[in-house]
Amino acid sequence: MQLGFKLINRTLIVNMSGEIDHHTSEDIRNTIDEHIDKANVKNVIFDFSNVTFMDSAGIGIIIGRYKKVSPYGGKVAIAGAKPHIKRMLEISGVLKICQMFESINETLISM
Numbered sequence: 842m843q844l845g846f847k848l849i850n851r852t853l854i855v856n857m858s859g860e861i862d863h864h865t866s867e868d869i870r871n872t873i874d875e876h877i878d879k880a881n882v883k884n885v886i887f888d889f890s891n892v893t894f895m896d897s898a899g900i901g902i903i904i905g906r907y908k909k910v911s912p913y914g915g916k917v918a919i920a921g922a923k924p925h926i927k928r929m930l931e932i933s934g935v936l937k938i939c940q941m942f943e944s945i946n947e948t949l950i951s952m
Contacts, residue, residue, distance in 0.1 A: 842869060846876050851883035854945060858891035866898035873906060883915040888945055890921030899926075900933045907938050920945045 842865040845856035853876055861869065876882065885906050889895075907917040917939045922930065930936055 844869065844872055848876075848880050848882070851881060852886060853877060853880065853882040853884070854886045854888060856888040856891070860894040861892060861899035861902065862894065862896045863898040866902055870902055870905060873902070874909065877906070877909060883910060883913060884917070885910060885915070886918045886920055886945065888920050889923070889926055892923070892926060895926050895929060897933075900929070900935055903930075903935055903939060911938075916940070918942060 842857065842859040842861060845858075847854040847856070853873075855873055855876075857869075859865075873885070877885065887903065887906075892899075903917060903919070909915075910917065919930065919935075919939055919941045921944060922941060927941065930939075930941065
């Protein structure tokens with residue numbers, strides 16, 4: 842798993858590449874939280890366009906970051922998820938608390 846970060850105003854874009862599973866989730870979670878805390882982030886956008894696999898640990902990463910930013914009026918959004926990952930997000934109920942978009946640009950406009 843590789844992570845890339847971009848900060849626009851108080852919105853953190855997390856570009857994820859590779860597999861998200863229980864083996865990688867703790868490092869992913871800790872690295873994202875460091876960026877959120879360091880930059881006083883309000884919103885988080887997960888770019889899933891290069892994610893090839895995700896298990897339930899990925900759901901936990903999303904929900905955990907939502908719980909971290911939502912008390913301060915922040916939002917979490919997901920962009921570029923492939924059909925099999927979209928399906929998992931729908932079934933899990935994550936889309937009840939996070940919006941999903943086709944691209945980062947579309948996401949930035951909506952947030």
